[in-house]
Amino acid sequence: MVEDNAILYTIEGIAAGILLITTAYLIISTTTIYTPGDTHISDMQMEQLGYDVLAVMDTPRLDGENSPLETYIETNNETGFRVEFLNLVKSNSQNWPENIKFKAVVYYRNQSSAIKIGNYTFSHYGNTTGSEHLVMVTRRVLITNMTTIYSLDLGPENRNQSVLLEVLMWRD
Amino acid sequence: MARLMNEDGQWIVLMGFIISIMIFFLAIIVNQSVLVGQTTAESVLDFPKSDIQDLRSEVFSSRLLPGDITGITEDIKTLSLRRKSAVVDISNTSGTLTINYNNGVTSYHETIQL
Numbered sequence: 166m167v168e169d170n171a172i173l174y175t176i177e178g179i180a181a182g183i184l185l186i187t188t189a190y191l192i193i194s195t196t197t198i199y200t201p202g203d204t205h206i207s208d209m210q211m212e213q214l215g216y217d218v219l220a221v222m223d224t225p226r227l228d229g230e231n232s233p234l235e236t237y238i239e240t241n242n243e244t245g246f247r248v249e250f251l252n253l254v255k256s257n258s259q260n261w262p263e264n265i266k267f268k269a270v271v272y273y274r275n276q277s278s279a280i281k282i283g284n285y286t287f288s289h290y291g292n293t294t295g296s297e298h299l300v301m302v303t304r305r306v307l308i309t310n311m312t313t314i315y316s317l318d319l320g321p322e323n324r325n326q327s328v329l330l331e332v333l334m335w336r337d
Numbered sequence: 338m339a340r341l342m343n344e345d346g347q348w349i350v351l352m353g354f355i356i357s358i359m360i361f362f363l364a365i366i367v368n369q370s371v372l373v374g375q376t377t378a379e380s381v382l383d384f385p386k387s388d389i390q391d392l393r394s395e396v397f398s399s400r401l402l403p404g405d406i407t408g409i410t411e412d413i414k415t416l417s418l419r420r421k422s423a424v425v426d427i428s429n430t431s432g433t434l435t436i437n438y439n440n441g442v443t444s445y446h447e448t449i450q451l
Binding site for chain 2: 177180181184185187188191192194195209212213216220223272273274276281282302303304305307309324325326327328329331
């Protein structure tokens with residue numbers, strides 16, 4: 166005859182087993198979610214850094230002056246922009262080597278063209294291989310003197326205008 | 338069950354159950370807390386803070402320029418639509434400046450009495 170003495174222990178064992186497996190599943194699934202969140206956070210930090218650097222560059226040093234960023238675009242000073250941008254992006258209190266590369270493109274509106282907008286490459290540092298985490302930051306720049314750009318025939322019309330500077334940044 | 342030889346261990350078994358159920362609920366709480374962080378980070382990413390600050394700064398500084406600024410307003414609208422996928426409207430009528438911004442996720446409206 167089969168004895169039922171141990172039936173309580175069997176039920177207990179099954180219940181404990183289910184509890185253990187469910188708890189282990191919950192804990193393991195918790196840690197796996199962290200990974201996609203982490204990449205977002207470092208991208209977000211670089212995006213904020215880029216926006217801040219462009220905002221600093223687009224602030225006049227003295228009342229009544231043009232901002233350095235406006236002057237760089239107006240005179241098509243590719244080197245000046247690159248040096249100041251990299252300098253500000255890499256400034257940290259510890260002098261850690263930061264390896265940030267970028268490509269800056271100016272977008273403008275064309276009144277007479279049917280395509281309406283155009284662009285030209287303003288400045289760049291480094292080339293992408295396609296595997297980097299690219300971050301796009303932008304800044305609208307008010308240009309009050311288009312003569313140089315117009316005479317260089319880069320595309321924009323000769324009038325006061327608001328252009329959009331798009332900077333693609335990545336860590337190498 | 339009366340035939341069990343010794344029932345002294347019942348309390349220990351019960352305590353074991355209570356503790357394991359507590360651990361189970363704590364695990365659920367830890368699991369949920371990560372979702373909260375994820376949702377917060379995503380909503381921060383979605384919010385176009387820098388875009389709105391940039392738009393306002395451009396609208397205000399363009400107002401200080403002498404002469405007609407219709408062209409500049411049109412530049413801002415076109416570039417927002419084509420490059421930033423945001424619908425922007427700026428109007429200045431009878432001493433009231435309004436800025437409307439909508440990128441499909443966030444809409445921002447501002448009215449300033451000049």
